[in-house]
Structure formats: structure tokens, C-alpha cells
Amino acid sequence: MRISCRSPAAPPLVTGAADAPTLGGVSFASASAGEQETRTVRGTLPAGSPDFVYVPVEVPAGVREIKVSYSYDRPSVPTGTPGNALDIGLFDQRGTDLGGHGFRGWSGGARTEFFVRADDATPGYLPGPVQQGTWHIALGPYTVAPQGLSYELTVTLTHGPPGETPAPSYPPERAVGRGRAWYRGDCHLHSWHSDGRRTPAEIAALARAAGLDFINSSEHNTHAAHAHWADAAGDDLLVMLGEEVTTRNGHVVALGTDPGTFVDWRHRARDGVFGRFARRIRQTGGLVVPAHPHAPCLGCAWKFGFAEADAVEVWNGPYTPDDEMALAHWDALLVASVREGLGWLPAMGSSDAHRDPDTVGLPRTVVLADDLTRRAVLEGIRAGRSYVAESGRVSLSFTATGGHGEHAGIGERLEVAPDSPVTVRLAVAGAPRCTVRLVTDQGVLFTGGPLPVSGSGAVEWRTTPSYAAYVRAEVRHETALGPLPGAMAACTNPIFLGPR
Structure with a gap:
């Protein structure tokens, strides 16, 4: 039996605290097993609406499944004016408090409908019992046209036995490695569990074909994919788990967190709570990695x-001008760190691949790790023992040597006296006709090349710590734009020179 009714249009922001405004909602009566009840609610969000608003759904006992579909208008707007874009997710009877205890899933704008029940859920959502209480549909008006955003939500409850929730199976934290070695990985990827179009199995196959040793699951604002990677991992591929925390003030990859870790995204810089969620990432074993910090997309x-x-x-995906800006900003942070005696921030790169033709492993982070384990890979990234390469063809060896045999590699410090001679050596393979640049806190102090068509070559440069506090390497493609540098083929983290 199907019971249906339509609720009146929901008034905008009728109740709720400032940090969790609530719209008019819907309620359901109890029903017999197998029956369905449907409610439809409409409303309009004005321009300038809060980042997130909530539609309460009163769920009675005995519900097996909740299903939600939605649509909204997309009116014409003048060129340069944002139109309508509305994201959606779900919180259960445990509430919408920041921290996400009631979080049951998020699909952003990637889907027009989803369902949740004990034994299954739409990708991006968490299976589990549909318990009695006030649930909330979360709406995220990403952009709102000047004339407002009119939406329609349809909620369907199916009554019946709840079924059993499967125990999650997570990928192992170790793959077969080569001991202390250079391992290649892509730490920013999206599957169909957020706005990607590939399954975990398809991503894993592409990672293997690209010669990667590790990858990281990083869906937008959900950890629902964590339980779907076990079959894709293997002795030859380490799969780490995380999330791309997609706030309205930038995105951050929670890299290599414990399985099942959720990190809330419903905050801005002005709220002063980012440190709380950064600590959560670290407390669950992960790293805090701001993603594409200068990307031109709204909210990025x-x-x-x-x-x-x-x-x-x-470096995020194919090298573009916003990557050049991110690199310059990062280099300025390096300069400040050596001048002020502060800790430094390592650089990395990932593909952010979503769908064809996005290339998994363009670029990839190449990490010197003690073994192919989550802990060892993250420690290598945290220590800056890494470089970024555009493909598996490109490899680097970058070292600094003192006059008495002292030696340091990428991410390390060559501790010699300020006026001691230092020899910096860079060997490159797989970068035909590319130019080599050595960059220090004083700027670009060495340029060499182009490399031969074989793509292999080596350069040496001599300096002292008093002249260069650090040195890092760039390998760049040819350019037809005169003095502007070409697109990146590879770049390293720095080697620091001199006493601490």
C-alpha cells in the first residue's frame, strides 16, 4: 500500500539556532510492514542563505528504509552571476551538531536521490538502522541566484523489518614493499562514493597500470567509501583511507586516517574551529593537507x-597557473621558515582524478619510506622525504654533499659550517628536453638544459650554506612563452643547508 500527501511550501528558516537553521519539515504516521508513505515539501531559499540548512523529518518506529529525492530550479542569470546549485546530505536521529555524530551521508550535488537502510545505502551514505526520531535532510545552497532557489524534496519511508547491517571490512595497512625505498602514490582521488564516476575497483586497476604503490580514498565530505576498498587493495597496492573535507573556505585532504573516521566540513575560517578538526585528523593517524589552495573554483x-x-x-592534476601560484606561495613559506627559524611545510602533488579522461597518478608523490605501510608512508610525507612527478617515467635523485663526505637527501639537512663548500647534484630520468632549475631562498640560482631526447641527465652546482639556506629542484617542460617557466615535470622538497 502506498500513502502519499503533499506538504505546503516550507517557509524559509522558521526555527533553529544560528549555526543550524531549520526549515519547515515533514512528519509520518506509523504504518504496517511493507507499506510506503511519501511526503513532498517545497520551499525557497533566498539569496544570502546560510551555508547549510536542515529539513526535519519525523520518523516513526518500524521503518526499514528512508529514501529522498530532490530537484530545484535553475533560472537564467546574467553572465558572471552565480546561478543555483544545491547540495544534499542526511543526518539521523542523533542530530546535526558539529562533529557529525548523526552523519549518515553526503552526495553534494552529484545525485538527485539516495536511500539508507540497515543492510545497504546509496554510495556516499552509511548503511544502518532507520531508527525512530527526528532525522534531518541537510541542504547546502552552494550558490543562489538573485531571484532565489526553489526546491522540492520528496521523502519516502518504507516500513518493515530493518535487516542486518554488515560489519565493515577495511583494507590492510600494509602491502608487500621493498624495505626502505621510494614508493609512488596518488593521495587525492574520487570514486562514485562522492562525485567521481569510477568504482574503487576501476581506480585500483588504473593505479596499478600507472605503477603506483599506494593511493588514498578522499571522497568529498563522507567516509562512506572506507568499507568498500578492501577488495581493491592487495599485496601490490596499499590503500589508505581519508576524506576531502570540502568547506566553503577551502578543501583539505584528511590523508591516511583510521578506518571509519569522519571529519566535519560545516564551518568557515571565521568560526575558529578548524583546529579542532585538524586535531581529529591527526589523532586518528592522518595528515592535514590543504588541497589546491589557489584553485579558482568557488569556495576552493x-x-x-x-x-x-x-x-x-x-600540484593538483595537469599543471596549470593555479599550481604555479600554489608553488610560489609554498616557496614563500619556506623562505619565512628559514629566516624565522620555524618548522617547514612539505609539498606534495596528487591527481584529484574523478572520471575519464582524468589520469590517475598525474601527478604522483614519490616518498622515501621505510616500508609500504600506512605509518611509514605518512611519516615520509610528513618529513618531506618526497618529490612530485608527472608520471611513472620521471624519476629523480637529488643530494647535497659536504667537503668531508657529509650527505643529505630530499627533506633532510646537511649540517655543515656556513662557509663550507657544498655540492648539489640532481640526476633526472624520463624528462626529454626538459630544463632543470635549482631554487633557493634567494630565488632561482641555477638553470640547466635542456636535457637530451633520452630524458636522462645530471647537473651539479656548488654553493655554501651562507649563500643558500635551502635548495630544491624543478624539472620543467619547454615553453613558448618567453621568460615564463614551462609546465612542471617534477619538483622536489628542499634540502636544508647549514647548522640548525
């Missing part, structure tokens, strides 16, 4: 500062 520019960051993504 990073506004939380870097005091809580463990690394920063300076």
Missing part, C-alpha cells in the same frame, strides 16, 4: 592558514 581558495597543516598540495 584556502583561507584557514597553514599553522595546522602537515603538508600542502602544490
